[in-house]
Amino acid sequence: RARETGGGTYRLFNRTLDEQVKRQFELDNDLRQAVARDELRLFAQAYVTPADGIVRGAEALVRWERDGALVSPGEFIPLAERNGAIVPISEWIVENAAKASSAMSDHLGFPVPISVNISAVEFRSTGLLSRLEGIRELYPLAAIEIEVTEGVFAGDMKTAGAYLKTIDEMGFPLAIDDFGTGYSSLSYLRDFPFSKLKIDRSFIVDMVERPRHRDIVAATVALAHHLGLVVTAEGVEDQAQNDLLKAMGVDYIQGYLFHKPAPIELFEDLIRRKRYEGQS
Ligand code: C2E
Ligand code: MG
């Protein structure tokens, strides 16, 4: 009633606010049902060795198909983390990535690594370890790797460290993702069992033009290699970047220059073509 007596601007402001709240509420509700409604889609982005462009594996990247459009994980994962939908969503992702890796490894006769992103919120949730144990039993051929960002160390470092150790001991290789953003600390590399380091796209994007960024990349590669980690450069979009990274000895290249994310169902065919290309 107060609204009706208010000025025009006030009413408009309120309606807009109402609409925003309503949209958010709908998104929230829909997200809770996304798994049950079978609206999640698993995409995969291949990564390659820079010298020969041979596909070595892929990163699983989730999308949400809502009203015929694909919603990006950057939008809905944070929402899912807040409303708890992340638990069933993450279960679905891990299960489907394992299923795909297992089937492809079986068909091709060599392990096809698929890496899965585990956000800091899921990481702290109980159930992740038993979920991973479950897929070990269900899909013994699956080659699943786990990507975490530095965010997992916010808060209780000791618990995070114990988690990582357990995951590693279960036979899931660990990658530190988006390295260089957030609160990068060298102690993470020293103290925890990472086997792969992924250099964040923000260092790659202008490394050709900016010597300081290039130097950081080169130093990170050298440090990681000293510690026995393999290095992936993410977000590689042009040949000049690729040439520099190759000269630095980067192990894997992931980026639009070679492959964009595509439905994971297409990955087996891609790896069939790109795995043997240039080998024989
Ligand atoms: P991320 O793990 O760093 O994944 C890489 C992102 O960079 C992907 O965006 C990928 O499409 C994009 N990318 C790859 N190559 C290039 C390139 O050459 N140029 C540009 N401009 N972008 C490139 P995407 O798929 O939108 O995912 C964004 C983020 O959302 C991911 O960053 C990851 O943190 C999160 N995410 C994606 N899938 C999942 C998931 O299944 N679970 C969780 N927890 N998070 C996920
Ligand atoms: Mg990732």
Ligand code: MG
């Ligand atoms: Mg990344």
Ligand code: MG
């Ligand atoms: Mg990233």
